[in-house]
Amino acid sequence: MSRRRRDVADHGRQAAVRDGSTLRWPGATAKFALFGEVLWVGVLCCVAGLGILTIPASLAAGSAHLHRFLRAEDSTVRQFAADFTAALRTGWLVGLGLIVAAVLLLLDIVVAGSRSLPGWQIVLAAGIVLLLGLLAGLTGVTARWPATRSWRAAGHQWLREAREEPAGVLWLVAAVVLTAMVAWQLPPLIIPGVGCLVFAALATSVRERRPRS
Numbered sequence: 001m002s003r004r005r006r007d008v009a010d011h012g013r014q015a016a017v018r019d020g021s022t023l024r025w026p027g028a029t030a031k032f033a034l035f036g037e038v039l040w041v042g043v044l045c046c047v048a049g050l051g052i053l054t055i056p057a058s059l060a061a062g063s064a065h066l067h068r069f070l071r072a073e074d075s076t077v078r079q080f081a082a083d084f085t086a087a088l089r090t091g092w093l094v095g096l097g098l099i100v101a102a103v104l105l106l107l108d109i110v111v112a113g114s115r116s117l118p119g120w121q122i123v124l125a126a127g128i129v130l131l132l133g134l135l136a137g138l139t140g141v142t143a144r145w146p147a148t149r150s151w152r153a154a155g156h157q158w159l160r161e162a163r164e165e166p167a168g169v170l171w172l173v174a175a176v177v178l179t180a181m182v183a184w185q186l187p188p189l190i191i192p193g194v195g196c197l198v199f200a201a202l203a204t205s206v207r208e209r210r211p212r213s
Helices: 002-019 031-051 055-070 077-113 120-148 151-164 166-185 187-206
Strands: none
Touching: 031 055, 031 077, 031 187, 055 077, 055 120, 055 187, 077 120, 077 151, 120 151, 120 166, 120 187, 151 166, 166 187
């Protein structure tokens, strides 16, 4: 594993020498290796998230793992486990809140879908929008946890950046929808879907933003 990281780093440095620049993400220069790592992150997150309450911690650890890979640093299973344990100390409360909110929203969608309520169309649309927002918020916060090591700070950072750049929220909503559609069509694809979702959330968290005028 460490030898592959060195190879990726060497490749990135050689590319930087050729074009005279400094690469911010040398691990991204090896496209096939990056694709494989995204799939591997999906496997790690799905296994670690089997406890349901552990889903936020698993996504946060997956984001940290992928971030290290992009920087051409060692990203081992042991490091993933350490990040997962650290995130789970208070992350299980986040998972509990997520489950309660998701169950209530799903119940709202099911009841509205039965068309037994007046104005069920509005209730149904609101439930779907809120559920997508909840899942997008989860991925956004977990992508920012590695930098803060605090769920509260990661949440505040996500809300601040969402206000400054709503387009990032829309990208995450699109990623959540695509992941759900792929998993619905073929359940085994949820593993690469989760890896791609973690990668998309990480990309929105680290991309450069224009200073507000």
